[in-house]
Amino acid sequence: MASPTASASTASGSKVLPLTQTSIGQKALVAITGALLYGFAFAHAAGNLQVFLGQEHFNEYAEMLQSMPKVVWATRIGLLAALLTHVALVVSIATKASKARPGRYRVDAPIAKDQSILERYARQTMLLSGLIVFAYLTFHILHLTAGVVPGLFFHRGMAFENLVYGMRNPPVAAFYVFANLLLGLHLFHGCTALFQTLGLKHPQWDARTKPLALALVAVIVGTNVVIPLACLTRIAGGELPDDPAELVIPLDEDDATALED
Amino acid sequence: MSESIDLKLHVWRQNGPKDQGRFEDYSAYAKNISTHASFLECLDVVNERLVLAGKDPIVFDHDCREGICGACGVVINGEPHGPQKATTTCQLHMRKFTNGQELYVEPWRATAFPVIKDLAVDRGAFDRIVQAGGFITARAGSAPDANDIPVPKPIADDAMDAAACIGCGACVAACPNASASLFVSAKVGHLGVLPQGQAERDSRVLHMVAQHEHEGFGGCSNHYLCESACPKEISVKWIARMNRDLLKASVTHAPPTKSGGGDG
């Protein structure tokens, strides 16, 4: 077994569990992987704010990132591993929890009256918001990284145009906005729960962690909600023609065939 | 306020752990209940009337009836120990309810707390968790001098806050995951903050958490409903402390050697 204490036992005969088999250890990993994903979401959102600096600047930024394939792939693999760990452990914890609690009470009690509605709602919907955010992430990657969503403009090397034309599609923009609001709810609970789960709590900091978590989450959600809306209303990328066919697309290699339109 | 109330009372009846269980309507037996009665006294009255009617009385746990033993506890309209904050079922009075109010009374619901009968559940899991590490090694025989080991007042207060846990299980009943984290953390914490508890600090948390998992309780997902339900208002800060202790102990704790030690 993994832990050096795995085989220790007390007089009462109970065995110590390796950390990864306790719900506390598993939750700690959920918290750490969540924090990694959160960190990426923050950097990603902050970087994307450059959409307001215009086409040229944004595409240069995208190109700069793409010019470091090793960094890009290491990040992707790391994030994927973090995401899979996060999801797999949550599934395992939730399965155990549903076995532990055989049924609900007849009346849904208004317990935890002392918690704010936002907090309570975020807590109760963690699995649901997580699931929807997961679906959104998949779509987001297919849309703007892989570029394989039928009907949505995509051309490699034209990050700005890909983003702007995608968001000019009202259902797509609406989905982005909706999913990011849920992401906000998910992160709000996650950011505060993290300190509890990892035991990093102290009366002296506690009052500060919640506003801090709210502020950090607000940056991500604010950015991710504003960008689709700005593109939809042409505040960002308004200089691009209505019809992407009018764009001068630098034809190179076999990229032309990747164009869906 | 009138001196007595009628209740629309529904009580969970279950013949044993294997029985399906169902709600029975006892409104006919819950009329004219004194508002000065405690909730358990209300159940006593209903039971007397049930017996007079030739029916089986409702089984529920109780002992001290003064809020200190942790034996009592039922879920009233979804709330463990009922609607009054920081109050056990035995200390809850009928004046907290209104005339004609509909009440659903259920046992704690958790796989690790099998129903013995009706509203009484088997909380042996808590005893086994305490047996796994909720103790200190002390010199037996003669009583130690008072204040032999100096304990700073804030630490003594903190330990007392955690030691206020009466082990009633309301935290488990309130938790959507039926987690006993609040209970375990209070038991780990009240010894863990004291100098007397340092010797077993690591092994205590490791063993008590392991036993918690074995018993089939769920994990904490930070809903904090336990804190709201706890009749002794134990803070969830103890759960954070337990998490910290467990994470640290998992890295640093070395199990005692088999040879009995004393090589030096």
Ligand code: FES
């Ligand atoms: S009967 Fe002892 S606490 Fe209620």
